[in-house]
Amino acid sequence: MGGALSGGTDIPPGPVPEQYVLSLIGVPLSPGLAAAITARQAELVTAMGGYVTGRKPLTLLAPGDSAASAFSKEALARLRRIKRGARPARLDPG
Numbered sequence: 103m104g105g106a107l108s109g110g111t112d113i114p115p116g117p118v119p120e121q122y123v124l125s126l127i128g129v130p131l132s133p134g135l136a137a138a139i140t141a142r143q144a145e146l147v148t149a150m151g152g153y154v155t156g157r158k159p160l161t162l163l164a165p166g167d168s169a170a171s172a173f174s175k176e177a178l179a180r181l182r183r184i185k186r187g188a189r190p191a192r193l194d195p196g
Contacts, residue, residue, distance in 0.1 A: 120155055125162065 126146060128139030147154050160172035170178050 118157075118159060120157065123159070123162070124150065124154060 124147070126143040128135075128143060130136040130139055156171060157174075158167065158171045160169065163169065163172065173181065
């Protein structure tokens with residue numbers, strides 16, 4: 103993606119080394135089209151093969167996406183450690 107996103111940073115998501123973003127938007131004009139749109143989007147991602155890393159900028163997550171896909175494995179482990187330390191199981195509200 104270049105620019106400030108590709109440089110070194112200490113924020114949890116870290117730099118974004120990918121050069122491009124594949125963003126697929128579908129507007130179902132009738133209730134029956136939603137599943138077809140989702141299926142076609144999955145086909146396009148599959149067709150891109152190894153060019154798709156699965157990593158997503160945190161601000162571009164779709165409903166149902168996990169925030170974990172926005173972080174490197176190392177950053178995600180670090181954030182989970184911080185969360186466990188800040189919210190012990192005995193104080194977990196949910």
